[in-house]
Amino acid sequence: MSKQINVALIGNPNTGKTSVFNALTGLNQKVGNYPGITVEKKQGVCKLPRGVKAHIIDLPGTYSLNASSLDESVVIELLLNKNDKDYPDVAVVVTDVENLKRNLLLYTQIKDLKIPTILVINMSDRMSYKGISLDIDYLETQLDTKIALISTRKGKGIEDLKSLIINYKTLSIESCIDIRNIDTNYFEGLEHVFPNQSLYKLWLVITQDVNFGKIDKNTINDATNFKTKSESDLKRLQQKETIKRYQFINNVLKKGQTIDLKSAKDIRIQLDRILTHKVWGYLIFLGILLLIFQAIYSWAETPMDFIDASFASLSEWLSTKLPDGVFTNLITEGIIPGLGGIVIFIPQIAFLFLFISILEESGYMSRVVFLMDKIMRRFGLSGKSVVPLISGTACAIPAIMATRNIESWKERLITILVTPFTTCAARLPVYLIIIALIIPEGTLLGIGYKPLTLLIMYLIGFAAAVGSAYLLNKIMKIRSKSYFVVEMPTYKLPLFKNVFITVVEKTKAFVFDAGKIILAISIVLWFLASYGPGDDFNNAEAIVTEQYASVNLTQDELDEKIASHKLEHSFIGITGKAIEPIIQPLGYDWKIGIGIVSSFAAREVFVGTLATIYSVGTDDEDTIKNRMAKETNPFIGGPLYNLASGISLLLFYAFAMQCMSTLAIVKRETNSWKWPILQLVTMSSIAYLIALIAYQVLK
Amino acid sequence: MQLTIADLKRGQKGIVKDVSSKEIPLKLLEMGCLPGNHVELLQVAPFSDPMYLNINGTHLAIRKETAKHIIIEPSTNE
Amino acid sequence: MNTVLQNILAFSALSIALLFLFKTFVWWPKKKAKKACGETDCGCH
Numbered sequence: 102m103s104k105q106i107n108v109a110l111i112g113n114p115n116t117g118k119t120s121v122f123n124a125l126t127g128l129n130q131k132v133g134n135y136p137g138i139t140v141e142k143k144q145g146v147c148k149l150p151r152g153v154k155a156h157i158i159d160l161p162g163t164y165s166l167n168a169s170s171l172d173e174s175v176v177i178e179l180l181l182n183k184n185d186k187d188y189p190d191v192a193v194v195v196t197d198v199e200n201l202k203r204n205l206l207l208y209t210q211i212k213d214l215k216i217p218t219i220l221v222i223n224m225s226d227r228m229s230y231k232g233i234s235l236d237i238d239y240l241e242t243q244l245d246t247k248i249a250l251i252s253t254r255k256g257k258g259i260e261d262l263k264s265l266i267i268n269y270k271t272l273s274i275e276s277c278i279d280i281r282n283i284d285t286n287y288f289e290g291l292e293h294v295f296p297n298q299s300l301y302k303l304w305l306v307i308t309q310d311v312n313f314g315k316i317d318k319n320t321i322n323d324a325t326n327f328k329t330k331s332e333s334d335l336k337r338l339q340q341k342e343t344i345k346r347y348q349f350i351n352n353v354l355k356k357g358q359t360i361d362l363k364s365a366k367d368i369r370i371q372l373d374r375i376l377t378h379k380v381w382g383y384l385i386f387l388g389i390l391l392l393i394f395q396a397i398y399s400w401a402e403t404p405m406d407f408i409d410a411s412f413a414s415l416s417e418w419l420s421t422k423l424p425d426g427v428f429t430n431l432i433t434e435g436i437i438p439g440l441g442g443i444v445i446f447i448p449q450i451a452f453l454f455l456f457i458s459i460l461e462e463s464g465y466m467s468r469v470v471f472l473m474d475k476i477m478r479r480f481g482l483s484g485k486s487v488v489p490l491i492s493g494t495a496c497a498i499p500a501i502m503a504t505r506n507i508e509s510w511k512e513r514l515i516t517i518l519v520t521p522f523t524t525c526a527a528r529l530p531v532y533l534i535i536i537a538l539i540i541p542e543g544t545l546l547g548i549g550y551k552p553l554t555l556l557i558m559y560l561i562g563f564a565a566a567v568g569s570a571y572l573l574n575k576i577m578k579i580r581s582k583s584y585f586v587v588e589m590p591t592y593k594l595p596l597f598k599n600v601f602i603t604v605v606e607k608t609k610a611f612v613f614d615a616g617k618i619i620l621a622i623s624i625v626l627w628f629l630a631s632y633g634p635g636d637d638f639n640n641a642e643a644i645v646t647e648q649y650a651s652v653n654l655t656q657d658e659l660d661e662k663i664a665s666h667k668l669e670h671s672f673i674g675i676t677g678k679a680i681e682p683i684i685q686p687l688g689y690d691w692k693i694g695i696g697i698v699s700s701f702a703a704r705e706v707f708v709g710t711l712a713t714i715y716s717v718g719t720d721d722e723d724t725i726k727n728r729m730a731k732e733t734n735p736f737i738g739g740p741l742y743n744l745a746s747g748i749s750l751l752l753f754y755a756f757a758m759q760c761m762s763t764l765a766i767v768k769r770e771t772n773s774w775k776w777p778i779l780q781l782v783t784m785s786s787i788a789y790l791i792a793l794i795a796y797q798v799l800k
Numbered sequence: 801m802q803l804t805i806a807d808l809k810r811g812q813k814g815i816v817k818d819v820s821s822k823e824i825p826l827k828l829l830e831m832g833c834l835p836g837n838h839v840e841l842l843q844v845a846p847f848s849d850p851m852y853l854n855i856n857g858t859h860l861a862i863r864k865e866t867a868k869h870i871i872i873e874p875s876t877n878e
Numbered sequence: 879m880n881t882v883l884q885n886i887l888a889f890s891a892l893s894i895a896l897l898f899l900f901k902t903f904v905w906w907p908k909k910k911a912k913k914a915c916g917e918t919d920c921g922c923h
Contacts, residue, residue: 165830203832203858336826340819343829369859370842377843377852426884431891471843471861474850484850508825584825584866589852589859618902621895628892702899761902 106155107187108147108266111176111211112195113204114162115464115590117223120253121195122159123602125262130606142175144187149267158187164203166210167339168309170505177309180214181302191217191269193262198224199231199591201358205350206343208244209277213301217272218246219265226252232361240357245273254596278349280304283341308335369591373468382472393456394556395548401448405533408448409724412441431627438712438725439623443530443616443705450526451608453495458603460491462595470587480567481574483507483585486516490566493523494559495607497763500525501770508584511577515570517770518780521763522566522756524559527704531754532558534708537726539747561755565787614762619709622699626673626713633671641667673714687753687789688746688796690735700759707754745799749792757788803874805851805867808841814872815839816855821869828866832856839872 112118122130126145143159160179161172168174179185180192192211196204201222212218220240228234241248247265251258280301281288288300295303375381416437423429460466466488474484485507493500500520507513524532536554543550637644645663654662668674676698677691684694696710708725715728732741742750758764764777771777808814816837819829833839837856844851849864 164827167826167830169825169827200858202856203830206830333822336822337820339826340829343826344834347832347834373843373852377845379846424884426881428884428887428891431888467861471850471852472845474861474863475845475847584827585850585861585863586825586827586831586866587850587861588831589861591859617898621898621902624891624895625899628888 106149106153106266106269107190108155108157109179109187109189109192110157110159110195111192111207112162112221113164113197113200113207115588116162116195116197116200116204117253118162118195119159120596120599121193121221121223121251121262122157123598124253124256124259125155125157128602128605130602147263147266149263151267153267155263155266156187158189163207165207165343166305166309169508172505174309177305180211180216181305189216191219191266191272193219193221193266195221195223198222198228198233198235201235202347202350202354205244205353206346209346209349210301212244212246213276213278213280213299215274215276215299217269217274219262219269219272220244220246220248221262222248222250224252224254225250225258226255231367232363234359234361236357240353243353243357245275245277247272276301278342278345280342283338283345287338308339367591369589372592373589376465376468377471382468386469386472389460391556393453394559395552396456397449397452399552401452404448405445408445409441409726412437412444413724416441430631431624434631435623435627435713436620439619439626439709440616441709441712441725443612443619443709445708446526446530446533446705447608447612449529449533450495450612451604453526454604454607455600457492457495458600458607459595462593462599464590464592466491467587467589471589474585478512480570481512481515481577482519482567482570483509483512483516485585485587486512486570489516489520490523490563493520493525493566494562495526497521497523497525497760498766499607501763501766504770508586511574511579514579514771514776515573515577517767518573518776519566519570521758521760521780521784522562522569524562524755525704525760527760528558528562528754530705530708531700532751534726534729535742535747535751538730538742539744558751558755561752565756618703619706622702622706623709623713626695626699626710629673629676630668630671630714633667633674635670637670638667641670668714685736686796687792688734688749688800690732690741692732693741693750697753697759700754700757702759702761704754704759745796748799749796752795753788753792755788756784756791758784802871805839805841805853805862805870805872806848806864808839808851808872810841810844813838813840813875815875816870817873818871819869823866823869825866828860828862828870831860832858833870838875839870 110118110122122143122145125147129147130143130145145157145159147155147157149155158179160176163173163176166177166180168177179187180189182188194204194208194211196208208218208220222235235250237248237250249258249262249265251262253259281292288304291303292300376385416433419437420429420433423432460469469487469491470484472484473487477484477486486504489500489503492503497520500523501517504513504516504520507516532555536551540551540554545553548556633639642663645666646659649659649662669678673695674691677695680694680698681691684691684697689697692711692714695714696707699710700707711729712725715725715732729742730740733739734741734743734746758781764781767777767780768774803814805814816833816835816839819833819835824833833855838854839856840854842852842854842859850861851864851867852859852861853867
């Protein structure tokens, strides 16, 4: 017998389900995706006493088994499929002591699936503060289960939960509600046709359009065609079911829970009076955004300079220690500069994830949704689009996935289409290095020119997103019902452990996913830059030596001339020269052109690409920034990166759709190639035009 | 004319009477918006939309267009 | 390390890189979306 217990954590959003998961598994967790869809799948392992291991899966937060989004349907699909390898031996339903009544609705549904179910009542430390007292024995009898009263904040009750999990076989699997009571005739008819099936499961299959075992909606409809229910009948029955469940819960809680309102305190009301205020609310939101940008810029600077310098010296150190040869050159000129281009941005990406996770954990994000809904609707978006647009500043991929809880398809589609305009972390590397090169030191009203430029780039991103949403809303003819329900949770001090784990996991995922691509591209680019066809490349030394025979050059200067001649006639040089006419009007040379082309795999490749190109064939180890500053414009002379070409490059990156992974996600989320292709073509054309205008005006 | 949540002023309370309109999503009922439950308008965004409510202890925000379909009666103890 | 070994290592690195890029960017539409949302309202029941 295997000693592993499959445990599913289920609960409403904002019940601290993730905290329970983190408390059980610690850093012993793995985040992946469900096969075929991009819903985040979090799993972990928890060691229980007596050598038993629990495999814990943290299901997406849901208010009920009546799924209203892709995330939620994952929950029901797992719970109906006994053959799934993750099918739980025991379900742990996490509830919040303050919202017990509402949270129990989901509990009664899970219980009716006849899965052994443990009830966790979380945030028990707030009970006295809220004037709540519970009769646990009574609740356990009435709800027919075992209850773990825990507080993840104070670290209490986790051991109790573990011992309940280990003894899951003693739990009752009786259901709470007899679904027959909702419509006796209908359900008895169903029972007649499928005598061996659980009626509640059949009911879910009918209403949720999911499969279980061999039965799906159509088999049921075929078998019961004598009384198929219309859509509105079904909805009426679902309403009735909900009312029945609440009646049951109210009866249980009438005796099991007492709330002394006099001793209850709630800072939510006071805080909301300010934070959702018509004027103060917006000012505070703006202030928070400003704080984030200033912080990302100034706090991350020191570690970034350190990383940049470390990579340069690592490369130099390796080239002296390793034997001469092709592979050594590949490492010191290709791989290390390429990797340095991504590692350097870890501090900033981590800070960005830190702020976003604090905003979400504290409950403030819901207030932003509330404040922004009316404004966003003018542009065809929803208040809930604010969350994707803000998390889009980290990465468009999770942001596009975060659109799933937008109820209206049109609002959701528009949000998906415009989110890639927001300034994602992958643009930061490009922005930062260009800003460092072209924007002078100095301050305006206490804010440095450089952070100010960065802030403007972020604003341009948001303006592009919102502006194109407005146009799309006018153009697209999709009629869609829009529902908007958003819970306003209590304010909570973010748990350090939760925030820490989020930052570590997300930064890791970002760096490794992007890192693999960058590493591979660096290797390929190095080869393309180090080899070339024909005489021009292979006899470079002879050609250049002869060319400069009359001029008195030192050996170093001559070597440099040879290297650049080789680069120009390498495979990459030939390709770059071929596209140069297209990008020359934007103020770029062929090397930047190669950077841009390789950026279509992912933007952050740009810096790594340039680093690789500039370091091929050179012996002196220098930072990427210094190498870029030394480049001169081959057509008009002067530094290649000046104000005009720099601004043009910044704007190009602000608008262009250069991320294959985002396109893949958009395809998956919209189930059509139409939308990602539209994004790619439109955004990149806009980028080219704007960059062109900027350079021609500024030069 | 029937009184709905959209008619409430900030700080006013009522009791939910009828939620049978098709425009009300099931999710709202599941969050406790059921006949007999108390509702209080806590806060409104500019132009009274969306509306921030406390229904039966659950704090949530809905748009005015949905609020217009939730029929209420005035709270008796006020 | 002699020249031959250096070449072998370098070119195997290149092959791995090319294979990886190909698998990431060319071969990805293999995975089938189970129930992604189309042109209809997604999941508004």
